[in-house]
Each structure stands twice: as structure tokens, then as C-alpha cells.
Amino acid sequence: MPKRTDITSVLVIGSGPIVIGQAAEFDYSGTQACRVLREEGLRVILVNSNPATIMTDPDFADATYVEPITTEVIERIIIAEKPDALLPTLGGQTALNAAIQLAEAGILERHGVELIGADIPAINKAEDREQFKDVVAAAGAESARSRVVRDLDGALAAAAEFSYPVVLRPSFTMGGLGSGFADDEPTLRRMVVAGLAASPTHEVLVEESIKGWKEYELELMRDRADNVVVVCSIENFDPMGVHTGDSITVAPALTLTDREYQRLRDISLAIIRGVGVDTGGCNIQFAVDPTVGRVVVIEMNPRVSRSSALASKATGFPIAKIAARLAIGYTLDEITNDITGSTPASFEPTLDYVVVKIPRFAFEKFPSADRTLTTTMKSVGEAMAIGRSFTEALQKAMRSLERRGSAFAFPVLPAEGPGAPDLAALVEATRVPTEDRLLAVQQALWAGASVEAVHDASGIDPWFLDQLQLISDVAHEVADAAHLDELTLRLAKRHGFSDEQIGAIRGMAEPVVRGLRHALGVRPVFKTVDTCAAEFAALTPYHYSSYDEEDEVVASDRRKVVILGSGPNRIGQGVEFDYSCVHAAFALRDAGLETIMVNCNPETVSTDYDTSDRLYFEPLTVEDVLEVVHTESRSGQLLGVVVQLGGQTPLGLADELAAAGVPILGTSPDAIRLAEDRSAFGHVLAGADLPAPMWDTAASFDEAADVAERIGYPVLVRPSFVLGGRGMEVVDDAEALQGYIARAGQTGVRVGPQHPLLVDRFLDDAVEIDVDALCDGTEVFIGGVMEHIEEAGVHSGDSACVLPPVTLGAAVVDQVRHATEAIAHGVGVRGLLNVQYALVGDTVLVLEANPRASRTVPFVSKATDVPLAKAAARIMVGATIAELRAEGMLPTVGDGASHPPMSVSVKEAVLPFKRFRTTTGAVVDSVLGPEMRSTGEVMGIDVDFPRAFAKSQAAAYGGLPTSGRVFVSVADRDKRAMLFPMSRLAALGFEILATAGTAETLRRNGISSTVVRKHSQGPGPDGEPTITQLILDGGVAMVVNTPSGRAARADGYDIRAATTTVDAPIITTVQQLSAAVQGIEAVIGGGFDVMSLQQHAAQISREREGHR
Amino acid sequence: MTATTSPHALLVLEDGRVFRGRPFGAVGQTVGEAVFATGMTGYQETLTDPSYHRQVVVMTAPHIGNTGVNDEDGESRRVWVAGYVVREASPRSSSWRARRTLDDELVEQGTVGIAGVDTRAVVRHLRERGVMRAGVFSGPAADRPVDDLLRIVRESPSMSGADLAGEVTTADAYLVPAVGERRLTVAAVDLGIKTATPLRLAERGIDVHVLPASATMADVLAVSPDGVFFSNGPGDPAAAEGPVRLLQEVLERDLPFFGICFGNQLLGRALGLGTYKLGYGHRGLNQPVMDRATGRVEITAHNHGFAVDAPLDGPVEAPVGGLGRVEVSHVGLNDDVVEGLRLLDRRAFSVQYHPEAAAGPHDAGYLFDRFVDVMTTDATTDPQHGRTVIPEEGRA
């Protein structure tokens, strides 16, 4: 069946901001889809509120709408663009839910838009747990016993029937939100309330627990001729009970016989047909009882999912790309397998390697959160590695995580006496799944625990444990070898040991091991991911290293550049950096260079095999990168390595790579150090006469107190060796400082001469300003100046910001330009530079400078229609800003500071608080601070700030209310600032609820409000509810609560927690409040107008014409 | 796990390429035709599949032995592969059904293997140069000069022209009784039959009389069959003269016929079509085959080094006179190899792959139903007598 000819334009819905459970993988799938659809000659219309994505690059669609993914907005887009069809299966649950709403509201029908790639009854059959159970039964398979309940009584009855523990799962949520184990009745009660709220259909499934079984997942594709293929099987290292997104997973499945595997396959085929997935991808999860092999179907996702991205990267079979082709009518046999170029896509990939994925968590950002892994996904990113054996892939994946202590260690353990391992305790530590369980398992085995004992405690399959035992055995051989000879090195390398690990075992420095290894000729070879285990020749150079015999990298005689990616996503380093790396690959390819990408994050576009000329799926460590560089140096001319676009990860490698003789493109390692080292940077600032907050380091508490006294409270304290605002706090007085040090000690942060504390004068009520700029050594081009909405003290990544600045005067912008130029030249930047400033009164102080692409590069690029990352890449290989202006890559005249766009863009952060619970089940506090905790961002563009801000709020969480009740309770210092916005709200017809103190202030200022009871007061004598109850009942449209004192304090916590639970807008700073009120006024004044980035760009170029 | 000190083993290819590894399974020496199999599951079925007789099998899946060996999944009474080449041999079995480790099984069966080999490099070599003879040497055999080993390999017999069915077939006829009520009787000629195949027939109410490869028409008629089945098996179809003659008689009598794998090649030869050796064969569980009658693609298990040479562009008169027209019913989508034949004027069809699928996906199970339909379609009352219409059955 060939391509349908009745479709000429398609609307694609993206997945919106990066949140836990729905991350960069949907940028990858959406980007692929857009590409394919355009290749097929269709007009592609895209809507996605997330500016950090590649898919929202204006080049990937004919009309790109960076607008909120809401029914009203999409309808406006449909009216403007008149698409023939809507493809909703590539944008995660967000897109699927949006499509369902559009269909149910009759909008698709009204405008003649056909849903392709999915149909509503099929979605409902798959996602409605009750209907799905029938499909499973019809397929001749079993489901776990369960019952859908709509209230607490139903849940209690079900739990009594199945007996505790039971699993609770709200319907239609993604990433397991709100689900988990209820071990007893009180837990059940609490979870049912939260779960009903989390489910868009107000249903919760109560299910028997099958914790501890083996867990598998199959990725399938179906076309409209009913051909079905299994793309990949995935086995979880962690048994049932840990969300797959949080599990270590392995592809292909390794512990099933063919009979058992085929049973899963048969069931999968019957289910995909039973559900009636029209065309495209889906995944089905299974549990297998390890003692008798009984199979239970857990769930199905009728769309491209997180694991589809993983499966695509693991096999080389591009699921999203093929799903897009299937949606427009092709069948699998009509599509060619890109990798072989000769065989059809209607086959099942076979792997001759092992893939391991390990999630990356961010618990350190949420110290009060329960670290136990359950059925709710909590990880924020993942690393994948490929090896020719499980051990090789596992150890590569572990070092790809790039987390201190993430690799196995093999300390010498005394057999007895003090320091001897307590085997029973070590084994016990493997019982509860946590982020560190893998390490705990290895430590138990290393200390001598048996595979059986660890299996009994952890439930992890003995085959995997035996492989870990093998790693220990190899470590022993390495330790015991008379000298480190070729055979020993080769043995260790084949099992994935890094030079660093070998060095640690042998008491040698890593570079010494490497030198020895190279001298002995022990180097990895690079194999190819080819979907077919070498049965056919592969055209795509998608490589991974292995200590094996034959290398497959084809020589080239071109000039080439290696681009280092950003590794696993984490809070503070997300998809924005992938955006910059991908842009560099495109720009350098266009400039005639051969591009080579190194990265280990399966979710990304950079690890798509057709983004660069060659892809190395490798850990981002000095050792692994050096081997890639070595291989690439064998042919052609390697110009150097790009380290400044992938965030802090590659930047941190610059020094060691340079020391090993690798040319670093752009800003030199010495210059990087000038920006990164506090005192060196202090000299740069002093040399240019630029003011900065006073600061000093302290090696002890006493010293810290002295420093703080000297520079004056409040101070901002943080350990000096961490990044991303880790462990950073604002401290008001000596007592608070002592508290900080005590807490820091508990979380493992040490303070001493080796680990000094950094103490900065904290600037109160300062406006934070962010700048992204380019420098070629001569000229500085300011990409954009962003004014933060929250005051300095809220991490720049968590603060909303607006471009161009809306309250800054020309003089301030001039100061910012002057300072940025001085820093760029003082440091010696070649490429991108990001500087953060604080405006106090009318003085601009420098907070920090990052000699690299920043999180805001994609936002600025989209807001100003200037491809900053592309320009930076070109500058790194020698182009000047003047040349880029002449070429048209940069505007001919002026820059983002002198000639900002007329339209206003707002970036808003999206925070993950509702995913994290304390051990007692309460949500963690949602107060913002200097430590970044957001996972993603959205962008709103419009003609003025209020509208753009309102859009950003709609995109971030559904939008500002236009009527209803607003609850307000603010700290004393904010009472004055809240008056004006509150009076506007009252005038707009909002009913105002307040706590007594705030109400009194309002009354004196002529604003009437209703006093409500505080949580601590409990319900009133006549059953008057407390504010928390009101919020939980959904009776409050918006909550304004600014915490008194800067550290997260208990007061107000209950209010914020309740608000987070019901997902209502919560405002925690007065600046946000003013912006929100402006936004509300804009929304009341009329709905959103939409404009594509292409139209936006046309408008900007008209403006630029006017400047010439 | 002492690879630093462990003894070595060698895989020596006919063209002189040598791969090093560690002994796996029995220690000693073995020769055969080097082929590679790309299935990620089912090593126990592969090892016990008689079609692999006299072959040195290179597994592309990197970990072999993970689920050990059980008492149910063997496809015949013994291991047939001549030599076994793997990347990683599992030290431990993990499966509730495992009875022993793979290593123990190979030792017990005297199968010489080698582990730790860059199997991907071997596969790429075979892919580019075609299958060739090879030897696996371990223990004292591996200590001899490589030239000696190479000579041993080069002196071993080649697969082309080899008549091997007689070496793998059952000595005596036996019956696999119908499951439930018996509806039909089939004479199944064992040219290297796998355990699963008679079971798939028996499940459909068929009494299956498995006959030795040397069976004559009289032996066949003695069981009063409703149809005749030819199994898979090793060797060169051009050398299987006896079975080809038997098959021609079957066709002449218009007894319903179904053949798989070797049986497909023999149908081709019985019709007078040629067979030829593929460069490196099809051995895997992921091969796309199109059923040309329905246009649907099935994912199938393959294990064949030879193929039938027949025109893809429509039915032709069979070169052997009197048998009517034949058409290619199934095609391999990777390389357009003939994967199935059917006669338009006789009740006979065959496929080159494995609908019994052990190991492998079950997509082609419908072919057994098709065989039942063919047997139950009365040729004499069919209005288009002599032009048997094979009903297009729904898929399994």
C-alpha cells in the first residue's frame, strides 16, 4: 500500500516541556517524524511549547508553533493552517491526551482533520486498564488481578480482597505518576486521594502486587496491512516493583528461552491486534514469575514511548521515523531499512551486542524525598552503553552516568577484625531498590556474599548477579597479576574496566595505566550497530567501542571535527545542550566539514545516526573520548574537538584532553579556567573594573562565620567543588550558617582546606539578568539580554525570564553590553559565553560567567531568529562574526542587545515537585531557591509581556485562572508589594481568601477578603475547612504563598504541598504575582493569538530591514 | 574465569584466516562448513537441529548458554552441530526449566566449541567471502602448527554434493499420534526432521507416521496417508536422488504434499527446477517473507544454505512433464530468494523456511492449517478438477 495521496498537510503535536517520565526522547521522535513527513513532500505543522527542542527549530517544519499545547490554542492553529491530518502518537502522553481532547470536543471533525496513526477507541482500549484487561484475556493471557475504583471505599474493599501490599495506579497518567505500593491501610487512604486527583478520569486501579517477578518489555510496530514486527525486547535488571524508567534495563532480553520469548511475542501480536493500534509503534510490558514462568501482562502504551527511543538507539531501527511513514499509508515492506539500504523494514532487528541503560536520578536536589524506587518514575535522565558483552556494556553505562562514585570499586577488604565486611548487612542492603542498589549488590558480592544470597534479598536474576561476580573475579585477577601485562589488561578491558578502575586496583594513576595500555597495543575497536548482526553490509556509521578484534571504522580523507555531547540528562543539563550540539553538527556539515558526534544519551537527537557523519555511542570520559580521537586521527585531518556546546560535561574534559595533545576548538582550556576558577575570574573582573558581590572562601565553620561577618549577611554559601547550584543556600545570620554546615555534613558535604566553602554576599532584591553572547576574539555579538522575573537568589534555571527585558533601561543594557564585552575579551572566549548579572539599584554586578553554550541558547535563538549555536560552531573553526554577518547567518547590523525583536518572549521553568514524596508520603516543598530543580521549560511569544507571560503559564501547567478564588498568604516583607496586584485581582472579580495577618493588611488597604483557617488551627467548630482542605477539594483557583525566611520553612509548607498535589498554580514570589496578574488581565481580555516561528522570523527580518 | 592462564582454542577457516579463543564444551578437534546463525534465542534448538549436521555454527548473539539446557526444547535426540563458535559462554544457567549448563551438555555430547571469538568479524568474513570449511581445535590439537590445522580443514569434505539425509534420519519408522480425535494421516519423510514438526501436525488431529529417508512409495502407501510431508534436513538437495524420485511419484499420484526447507528444495528438483548454493545462506529467526497470495509479510525462522531457482514473475510449466504449472508462492524480502513453491495443477506446496519455528516466531504456523485444508479438499469433486484451489486460510 503506497503513500496516501489524500493527505498533503499534517499537524504534529510535540510533548511540551521536559518533565520526569516525558523527556528528550520525544524531541528525538518528533524530530524524526517531522523530517520524514517533509521528505515525503507533506506540509508539516508543528506545535510544541518547548523551545529547547530540535523539533521546534524552524527548519524542521513548514509552520512551527511554539505555543501552549491546549485545546483552544491547537484549534486556532488548525483554523490558521487547515491541516488534513493530525499525528498524535509521537509526542508522548501529552500529544495523545491533547488529541483525545480535540476529538472529544468535536474540533477535529468540525475542521475536517483526520487523526492518523491512532484511533480513539484503540487508545482507550490500551489506556483504560479495565478495557485492556479484556483485550489481554482475549489474547489468551493473564493480567494481575485488579479493580478500578472511583472512591476510597472501593479501594479499601479491593485491598481487602487482594491483601496488602497492593499497587495503586491512577488511570491515564504518564510515568507512573501517583502510583505506588500501599503496604497498609493508612498508606492506601493517602494514596487513593492523591491518585484520584492525579487521574484525568478520576479513576484508580487497585492491583495485586507481583513485586519481584522478572520484568520485560517488547517494542512493536504495526502497519495498515496488519504486518507486525517486534523491534526489540528489553529485560529489566531490577525485578518488578521498580518503574521501567527507573530500572536498569538490558537489550536484548537475556534470560528467556526461545519458547518463553515466543510466548511473549505471540501475546504481544494478539494484543496489538486486539487493541487495534492502527499503525505505528507501541510497547507491551510483561512480568514473568521466575519460579514457574507464569506470564502476566502489565500494560501497553499505544504510541511511541521512552522505551521506543531506547529501542531505536539499541537496534538502529528508527521507530519514530517508520511510525511516521506508516501513518501516511506505507507498509513496512515498502520502507527500506536505512542501515542496510537494501533490505526492507519489515523484519526484526537482531543484535550481536548488549545494550545497558542506567537511569540518572536527582535526589540530591530533593533531600527530603524518599529515595526508594517504586512504580512512580523519579529519574531525570539516562545513559546507555553498548558492548560486546553484558559486563562491558554495564561498566561503560556506569561510567557514562558521570556521577561521582557511579563506577564499581574494588577496595581491599580485611578478612576479619575492624573494617571487615559485614556480609549480612551488605546483603540486606540490596533488598530495597534505590539508585545505589547496583553498587550495593556488587559490594556484597565483592565482599564474598553468594549469588544465591543476593538473589534472595534483591530478586535480581542470578544470571545478572553471576555476571557481576565475573566482574569481581576479573578484578581479583587484575589485583593479583604479577604485573599488568597485555593479557591481564585485555581481560579487564573486555569486561568494561576503565583505566581509572584498573589504576585504582593496582595503585596506579589513570594516565599511567593508559600509557602502559597503549604501549602494549591494547586498544578498543569500533563495531557497528547495523540491525542485522552483520548479515548485511551497513551503510550508516553508528559505532561503539569494544575490546574485540576487528575494527569497522571506514577511513576518510576529509577535514573533520569531533563534537562532544552532554551525556545523560540531569537537572541543570538537559535537552538544551543537545540542541546546541546538533546545531553544531548541522552548521559544520554545511560548512563542508565531516562531523563526528560522541554521546551516550539515548534520548537525544544527537545520537540519531543521521545527525552527524559518524556517531560514536560512547561514555563521555577522557579515556573513551581519547580512543575515539585516536581512531579518527588515523585518517583525514582532525581539526579538533568541540567541548563548549554540551554543557559542563565536555567542558570538564577540556583540560585533560588538551594535556593529551588533543586540539580543543574555540575557547582554549586556559581561557575556560579563567572563567571557571573564582579567583582567576576575580582578576579578570578587577582588570576590567567590573563590580561583583564580595566573596571569599572558608576552610571551617569559624572561618566561614568570620568571612560572613566581614562581607555582611545575608550570604550565599556553597561547597566550592560542586556545580549547578548544588548545596547552595542563602543564610541570614550566624545561627543559620551553623545550621547549614550541620546539614551539609549530614548530606556528605565536607568542609576543610581541601573543600573550602564559598561565601558570597547575597544581593537582596536584585534583578537577575542573563546574557548569551558570541565572541570571535575581536567582535562580541550579544545574542540576547534576558531579564529574570524572580529576583536573584532563585536559580536562573528555575526563574522565568523575558526577552527583551521589559523593565531595564537603556543605560543598564549598555552596562551589560560593556561588561559582557570586557569579560569575553578578558577571558579569551572564542565561541559562546553566558554571563549572569544582578542589578542592584542601578549597578550591574557580575554573578558568574560560563564559557560555553548555556541553557538559554535555544530560547534566545528562537526569540531572536539567530542561530547562536551554529554561529558559535563556525567561529570555533575560524569564521569571524563579520564573515557570518556577511553570509547571513548573523544579522548584518547590530545584535540582540542593540536591536532586539519587537515581540516579547517569556521562558518559564517547569518543576517536578509532585513526583517526589517524603518517606511519610508528603510531597516535597516547592519553594524556589539558588539550587536549580526544574526539569524543563516552555516559551511563550506574543506582542507584549502580559500575553507572552500568560502563554508561558498556560504551557507550563495549563494556565492562569480567569475567575474563582485566590488564596493569599505572604511574608511580612512582601505585604507592601502584594497590594497592587491583589487589588487588581479583586477588581477582576476574584474572590480573595487570606490568612488573618494578610487579610488584615488587605482590609486596611481597602481590599476585602475572607479569612480562612490555617492548617495548624484545624477545622472550625462548625466544620469550617482549613485552607489545605479547601485547596485539596479543588476550591481554590490559584495560591499565592511567599515563604517567610529564605530557607524552606515549615510554615506554608502544607499549603504549598496541597497545591502541588492538586496541580493548581502556585506563586511563591511577589514578582511572579505581578506578572501573573498582568497575564490574567491579558487572558481575560481575549484568548491567545497564535503565530508560527516562521512568521515571527519574517517579522524580525522586516524589523531588521528597517534598521539598515 | 582465568583467561590469562587459560588454554586457547582456534577457529581455522579454509581460506587461512584464524581466530583465537578459549575452549568451550568438549576439547578436541572438529571440521565442518562454517555458517552463522543470527537468532538471539533458541541455541538449544539450533544445536539439536539435524539441518546443522556437519556445520560449524557461529552464533552472532553474544551471550550463549544463559538459560542452560532443559529436557523439553531439544529438536532431536542429540546435538548435531559439528562445532560451536560463540563470543561469551555463560558460566551459569538461569531458568526454572534448566537441567544442566550448556557447557556440560556440549562436553557430554562431545561437541567441540570455542568461546571468546570475535564472532562478528567471523560473520563479516563469511558474508564477504561466502561460507567455507572450518575447523575448531582445542586442547593438544590447538598446539599443532596452524599449517597442519589448515590442511585438516582443507581436506575435509565439502557440503556441495553431500548426501547427508541418510546420516541424520530415523532408523525406524515411528508414529506421532494425533492430539485429540484423529482426522487425517500423514506420511512424514524424515530427512532431518525436528521434534516440533510432527507435533505441529499432530496438534491438528493428524496421525504422523515418520518414515526414514530411504522410504519407498510402498512404505508411504502402507500407512494409507491423506498427505505426504517432507522435512528439513542437511546436505545438498542435488544429491538426494532417492527422496526426489519418491516425491515425483507422490506428485504423479496427486497425493497432497507439503514440504519445508530441504523438502522445498526437493519439490523444486522433483519438478525439474534447479537448486543452488547461496553465498552465506539464511540462518536466523528474523527473516521477512512475503506470502504472495495475500501480500502479507511474515517473520520467519530460516536455516538454509541452498535455494530453489525458479522464476519470480508468475507461474511456469514445470520442466518435468505432466506435473502442471508451478509458481513461487513466497519470497524472501531481504534478497528475493525463493521461499515457497506451489503447484497450480496438483495439491502440493512447500516453503523454504520453518513454520514449526523451533526456535523462532510463529507467524507461519498457518501453513500447517493450509496443509490440512489441502488434504481435506477433495480433488475429484472440485469443479476445477486438476486445478486445485488452495483456500487462503486466515493466519495462525
Ligand SMILES: Nc1ncnc2c1ncn2[C@@H]1O[C@H](COP(=O)(O)OP(=O)(O)O)[C@@H](O)[C@H]1O
Ligand atoms: N502488580 C504489580 N506488582 C508489582 N509491581 C508492579 C505491578 N504493576 C506494575 N508494577 C511495576 O510498576 C512499574 C510501572 O507500572 P506500569 O504499569 O508500567 O506504569 P507506567 O504507565 O507508569 O509505565 C512497572 O514497570 C513495574 O515494575
Ligand SMILES: Nc1ncnc2c1ncn2[C@@H]1O[C@H](COP(=O)(O)OP(=O)(O)O)[C@@H](O)[C@H]1O
Ligand atoms: N551574590 C548573589 N546574590 C544573589 N543571588 C545570587 C548570588 N550569586 C548567585 N545567586 C543566585 O544563585 C543562582 C545560582 O548561582 P550561579 O553562580 O549562577 O550558579 P550555577 O553555576 O548553579 O549557575 C543564580 O542564578 C542567582 O539567582
Ligand SMILES: [Mg+2]
Ligand atoms: Mg510502564
Ligand SMILES: [Mg+2]
Ligand atoms: Mg548560573
